[in-house]
Amino acid sequence: MTQTLPQALLLQARTRGTKTALRYKRLGIWQARSWSEVATDVSRLAAALQQLGFSRGDDLLIISQARAEALLLALAAQWLGGSVTLLDPELDNRPLLVRLNPAFVLAEALDSVQQIRDIDQPPRVLLYLDGRGLNAGDDHGLSGYAELFTRIIADAPEPVTEAAATAFVFHPADGQPRPLSHGQLLEGARKLITRESLSAGEEALAARVFAASGQARYLLAPWLSAGFCLNFPEALATRDTDRRELGPTLVLGTRESYARLEHWARERLPLPGTLSHRLYRWAMAPDAQLFRRWIGYWLIRRPLLDVLGMSRLRVPLLVGPALSQESAAFFGALGIHPGSWQEPSVLREPAQAPAHLISHSV
């Protein structure tokens, strides 16, 4: 019985070590990491973090888009019994940073490092994923993520076992830090898995940013518990084509992200007045009789689903408020009904979170 995320990870590594855990695009092709590889990476990162002085109770602050590296380092921090604070690099986190005054920071790139530099008291450890335009030296304790692997001397300790230990801390704009324990996360994950009958065969699409709590609870925790594959798009600019290549079976989105995708599709639809536009209308009409549904499916809906990268989509998740009328109609016509999934305990949480804090994941 696994109590914590790192334990869940180790369990996956033991039970289906060779299966793919992560998939991301590097150097132009899709790279896959198996569960056992991920487990080793995390344990080594944990060892490295420990050498840097990170220990139980410490907090690792991550300002990054959804990137495999960020995810692994987060798990490493939790392995050591520490907690992780996730921030959205797109936002201006300076006020928050001044308040938190973090000791351990992973910043994705120059602009997020800039945000850190503005804190009068620099962090003990400042790691970066992407060194473009940074020159080491002018920041105290600045070092690259890659370097972590190079200077490991000791092995990592056994991972944390207390289910009560805090895994993530989220900072909504209302100021109340909202901690999430390993226990809560795994519990929520189990609920989700049974409700949506998630299997290890799912192909999940990872969020753009982890910053919103929904990410951690409905994607990361289930990923570790169910042991499916987590896919990362190569870049923001290419996420839609990447989604099509990946063809995920599980996506997690918010009202905004579904709306974004809907608009992306709508502005590319055939122009009104053209024959293909009429065909589209005809095929998308709700409650048509069988024959028409069948034709419409093969001529329009099936190809459209494929272009949207949803032809294999099985579980469309939604955090936060329900979809807008037209989004619901659009995806409904395609047979996609993003169900809202919320735990009683934190029923109003996502709704409260201001829009700018809600991640865009689809």
Add this chain to the structure above:
Amino acid sequence: MSAITESVLLRLDDISLSFKGVKAITSISFAVKTGEICALIGPNGAGKSSLLNVINGVYQAQSGSVSYAGQTRRRMRPHQAAERGIARTFQNIALFKGMSVLDNVLTGRNLKRRSSWVEQMLRLGRAPREDDEQRRYAETIIEFLRIHPWRHVLVGKLSYGLQKRVELARALAAEPTLLLLDEPMAGMNAEEKTEMTQFIRDINREFGTTVVLIEHDIGVVMGLCDHVVVLDYGRKIGDGTPEQVRANPEVIAAYLGTRRSRAEAR
């Protein structure tokens, strides 16, 4: 900052060049140290581009000699220059319009090929493995310069700033020792300029590439370069560190002043 050694990589000796009797360059000499970033500045028509063209053999100087990496050559063809590790970009982008970003970058690596065209045509022998290596290196450059989202796009369809970057990538793909950049930031907005400056600095630091560049933006030059050479009407009127050049009265008179007024005119 970059690791500047004392060894001289490139030395121009009394170079003169003229087209149909019109003097473009008059007896210019200067030296570029290994690992430094050197800027050629000067008003339009000062002969900066022509000088680059002499360095990598597009033009043949009427008199004077270019010594590079210890060897002195009277005349050198462009592809010889490339074989000896000189890569460059052009003032008005000289990309291969009919090809994708990736293909453009790959052409930059044509000198690293060992397998014959027959092997490549039949996809036999070392060709496939070599294709992989070529692609891998090209991709590292593409990611280094952050153009991976446009990998498969025809360069003609890209924005001006991106095209400049692709051209830089193509030059970089050849793993050059000396990189000649002809106005790498011309026509860019402030943001693109800072980006490009970072790229050049990082190239110089991470690949140890020596860079000679032509740039009009004095701010950029002073911030980026270790060594500045000032030309005016085909003559050298200043040569030294940014500070020295800034102090040089002749330069201020002949160049900075005019630039200022021009800059204000913009």
Add this chain to the structure above:
Amino acid sequence: MLYQEAGQLSTSYAAERRTFRLRQDRLGLWLLLGFAFIAVPLLGNDYWFSAILVPLLVLSLAGLGLNLLTGYAGQLSLGSAAFMAVGAFAAYNLQLRVPGLPLLVSFGLGGVIAALVAVLFGLPSLRIKGFYLLVATLAAQFVVEWVLTRFSWFTNDNASGVITSPPLLIAGWDFSSPRGRYLLTLAVVVGLFWLGKNLVRSELGRNWMAVRDMDTAAAVIGIRLFKAKLLAFAISGFYLGIAGSLWAFAYLGTVEPHGFDLSRSFQVLFIIIIGGLGSVLGNFLGAAFIVLFPILLANVCGFLPAGLIDSGQLENIQKMLFGALIIAFLIKEPEGLARLWQRFRQRARVWPLRY
């Protein structure tokens, strides 16, 4: 709407490099080949084989030959027919004078000889560009035509200068029947198209396009213009040479210099203009157009009341329409039929979206 791309992700460069990355494209190709190799021979009749399909295939091969040179390497040429002639006559003489030499081998050698001649006339391309080069290739056209007619050794001292080609025997099989000629031509053409496709996607192909798009830049990044250009002439000559052999042996059934006059060169040039410069598929489309268009026109005129247009006039009308079409293509679709196909395919991939 045929495309289902979800999950077709490439995890290796080899997979990314495939000529047809998408499963659906590969399937389509195999279906097409199956149709051409199995269905057509069963369904087609002799008229179709010998009057339409064979010339279509041979011309598309010739088109590819010229396209490599003009469309990819950017070297203008009007000597295509000359190189075809060299190939044909070389193959014929090899058959004639080297007893027991397999037919395909003599085709190949014919191609090699054509390649050598092409290189000879390509030499000026090292110094001259564009229209000046055009004239150099025209020289090839006239010199070759003259040599072949002047020295009867090439035509085996045949009085008329027109020689019937030997029967098409390959490994004991006789391909002399129209169906056989079709299959032989198809096999050769498909093979050479495959090689051509690989070639233009390889290093050499990229270098060619670099030379075409901006030769100064190409030289500056270390491409040897001489080598690139001469290879372009050689390989183009090789393709044209083999096309010539097929033209003489499989289509005309006779070997004669006048089968390869200047108008043939123009025909090949038009094929690549209409089909699309810098495209492999385009050569096939262009050839199909060139071969089918006159037949179509003749049939259309067949419907008109008799005597309204006599055959002579028909020829003139054909000429005018043809010229008009060339111009129309250059104005409306400079990248030719191949571009139209690409657009269609692109649209099909994102259907029902527009882009």
Add this chain to the structure above:
Amino acid sequence: MEFFFEVLIGGLLAGVMYSLVAIGFVLIYKASGVFNFAQGAMVLFAALTFVSLLERGFPFFWAFVVTLASLVVLALLIEKAVLRPLVNRPPIILFMATLGLSYMIEGLAQFLWGAQVHGLELGIADEPLEIRGMLLSQFDLFAAGTAATLVIALSLLFNKTRVGLSLRAVADDPLASLAVGIRLPRIWALVWAVAGFVGLVAGLLWGARLGVQFSLSLVVLKALPVLIIGGFSSIGGAIVGGLIIGAAEKVAEIYLGPVIGSGIENWVPYVLALLFLLVRPAGLFGERAIERV
């Protein structure tokens, strides 16, 4: 020796005829940078129209006028339908367009006037003339005279008239001339018309020589090497080139022919042109551009 000079001069005079066709090229190339392969077709069209009009009982003068008019119309159409849509396209595309054009014009000419051979009598006796012991064709002399006057006329047109001035401006720098308000389309149409006129003259002379028939359009192939030697952009070059080609051709035919065989006049000019190219890649009078990068 006598004989040699006879041959030489005969060749030179014949060369004048090549020059005539070449000049048509040069005009168009200078003004619109188009390598006009259709020049030969225009020669055919002009000659064929003229002859057919004569045969239909037009007096010489009116036949000439009407033909000229039709050529002007043709020029206008070409400018509208071909040049304007293709403006700013690479030269190779324009060249290919003129290939299509030549097909159209040839087709049109034969569609209108039929394909049979017409004799053309310009009323110049073609009996040889004895000058200082050398036999020279009277017709050739006449042709040379016409060419000379034509060239003078053209040079006057170019150097003395406003049109000519703007013409040269366009030739030097189309954009700049646009800037100073020269209307390019007008100029182009004009140039094509003038080229058509030159073509008409050439057509008449050639027609009287060979009879007016389809093969006339092939004189274009004679003109190409002339251009190579003379350079695309120089009328003087066209003249000189024509003379060189004409002379070389005849001399080769007489002295080389017996050795290596007849029918060499087809390719001798080209080989000659090639040799020239290897020495002077831009022709005798053409300018070599410096590549700016």
